[in-house]
Amino acid sequence: MIKKLNFIFLVLIIILVYSLNSAAYFKPEVYRSSLLKIRAAERSLNNLDKKMNRAKSDFKIFYQSEIDDELKKIDAYYQQLQQAYKNNNDFEVDRISKIIIRFSNQLLLKTTESKPVQLRGFWLDSGTFAKTGGRSGVQKLLNQAQKANFNVIFPETFYKGMSVIADNELFFQDPRFKNWKEDPLKVLIEEAAARNMEVHPWVWVFNENTAGKPGRILENNPDWANKNKEGEVVSYHNSTWLSPAREDVREFLQKRYAYLVKNYNIDGINLDYIRFPEEYRGSFGYDQISVEKFKEKTGLDPFTIKSGSAEFSIWNQYREDLITQMVKETTKQLRLIDPNLKISADVIPGREEARYRALQNWSLWLKNDYLDFVLPMTYTENLFSELRSWIKEDRSQIKKPLYAGVSVFKLSSEQLIAQIEEINQINPNGVSLFAAAHLTEGDYQRLAQGVFSVPALLPDKNKRESLAKMQDFILKRLNIIKEAEAIETDDLIKIRTFLNQICSKATKADFNFLDYVEKNNLNLSEKVTGVLEKDFNYLKDIINLY
Structure with missing residues (x-):
């Protein structure tokens, strides 16, 4: 048995030896099981070495000097580690191996580039909000968020017929907030303002409950229910929904949103569930009012329409228009109260997929200026294909801001950072994390050390300052490329002049970096061209979108 264990151990050592390919590799005279600890430390150092080399080859803007200083400390620990092994001090x-791994992982984060101008938000779910218990708890939460350089909060404010604010003629307060000494929303707004963060209350629209049965609104108004063809009110996601065809439903919701805008110093309103249930081509919409209005408008009976027919397309368009009508009406009313209010919606990712799955035509809402921005719910563990197909495709067609929603609840801390890095490559204008309930203290710290390490300006605020930040960012990139001897001096001067011309105009930009490279016969490598093209496209977005 002992011989078998020794054999297995030797096999593990051989595998570890061949997995290491950097200078960090200790060769002992005697092999003991504690050598596995050294190999684990070496692997972390090798990962750091690879990430640094990749960052350098991609001309990333990161804290090179800080990392070099820390590497000297790690090297000293590595020497101590070898000596401890030689001294049989397991x-x-x-x-020491744990110290090296911890430091290496921290430095890995510091090789990540942090963008200077972008929205960095998170949805503050009502459960997490309630658990803060009052002002001191809110301060503690927002201190964490401030250290991680977040700049927007979407607090769940009206949901399931309840609200975080005190009872009044329009609102029923969530019992979890009953013991607060102050108005929870007012406290959040005040503390967020003190930390230069915006607050956009997150409000539910047509989804009424998620417990597989009617909630407070439908208990009091059963006729308001959205139904499927069989007359059922519970959707396949276990939710109950309100009928968008009913004027009284729309007025009920809009009065509550208007109250928030009138009575609180908020920066925006974030509309959620402004769609049909996610049932593909809207299997819901068969409540009495919806059917009657459709019959009156078209002469068609939706109960007799066959799926895939021309009449079915008319039925789909009718229901889609009901949702659009709600967005249009809501925006018009809220902007009369506050013309500067930012109105956003959480939407199904993929413009056409949103229409197909939930009759949600959010690209039209942006085009018609019913919304200022959208947050596609790109909730996936798939780092590349889904994120790219959703964000890149939509971004190429949409001329207004969109900020990807990231599902923290599906991801490890490492995956979270990786997704934000990937999104920054595709659409660096901003991101929002779902939700605070799933963000750990470690997540806040890792964000602060890496991808959110540099404070970011909101793109639509302080536009001149944002432009200056972007100009400085690209100049830093050019300096890194120059230090790497990857650009000729004449070409560097031309690109700096081009950048200055763009930023000095500060008007709608219609430039193409690749065209400029070609017309001016710049001698740039494919890598340098690709990196700078992304930077200039990022700059173009900041100018054109905001």
């Missing part, structure tokens, strides 16, 4: 081997 306790020290274990302790």
Whole structure:
């Protein structure tokens, strides 16, 4: 048995040896099980070495000097680690290897580039909000968010017929907030303002409950229910929904949103569930009012329409228009109260997919200026294909801001950082994380050390300052490329002049970096061209979208 264990251990050592390919590789004279601790530390150092080399080759803007200083400390620990092994001090081997791994992982984050101008938001779910318990708890939460350089909060404010604010003629307060000494929303707004963060209350629209049965609104108004063809009110996602065809439903909701805008110093309103249930071509919409209005308008009976027919397309368009009508009406009313209010919606990712799955034509809402921006719910563990197909395709067609929603609840801390890095490559204008309930103290710290390490300006505020930040960002990139001897001096001067011309105009930009490279016969490598093209496209978005 002992011989078998020794054999297995030797096999593990051989595998580890061949998995290491950097200078960090200790060769002992005697092999003991504690050598596995050294190999784990070496792997972390190798990962750091690879990430740094990749960042350098991509001309990333990161804290090179800080990392170099920390590497000297790690190297000293590595020497101590080897000596501890030689001295047969396995306790020290274990302790020092953990230190090296921790430091290496921290430095990995510092090789990540942080964008200077973007929305960095998170949805503050009502459960997490309630658990803060009052002002001191809110301060503690927002201190974490401030250190991680977030700049927008979407607090869940009206949901399931309840609200975070005190009872009044329009609102029923969520019992979890009953013991607060102050108005929860007012406290959040005040503390957020003190930290230069915007607050956009997150409000539910047509989804009424998620417990597989009617909630407060439908209990009091059963006729308001959205139904499927069989007359059922519970959707396949276990939710109950309100009928968008009913004027009284729309007025009920809009009065509550208007109250928030009139009575609180908020920066925006974030509309959620402004769609049909996610049932593909809207299997809902068969409530009495919807059917009667459709019959009156078209002479058709939706109960007799066959799926896939020309009449079915008319039925789909009718229901889609009901949702659009709600967006249009709501925006018009809220902007009369506050013309500067930012109105957004959480939407199904993929313009056409949203229409197909939930009759949600959000690209039309942006085109018609019913919304200022959307947050596609790109909730996936798939780092590349889904994110790219959703965001890149939509971004190429949409001329207004969109900020990807990231599902923290599906991801490890490492995956979270990786997704934000990927989104920054595709659409660096902003991102929002769902939700605060799933953000750990470690997540806030990792964001602060890496992808959110540099404070970011909101793109639509302080436009001149944002432009200056972008200009400085690209100049830093050019300096890195120059230090790497990857650009000729004449070409560098031309690109700097081009950049200055763009930023000095500060008007709608209609430039193409690749065209400029070609017309001016710049001698740039494919890598340098690709990196700078992304930067200039990012700059173009900041100018044109805001």
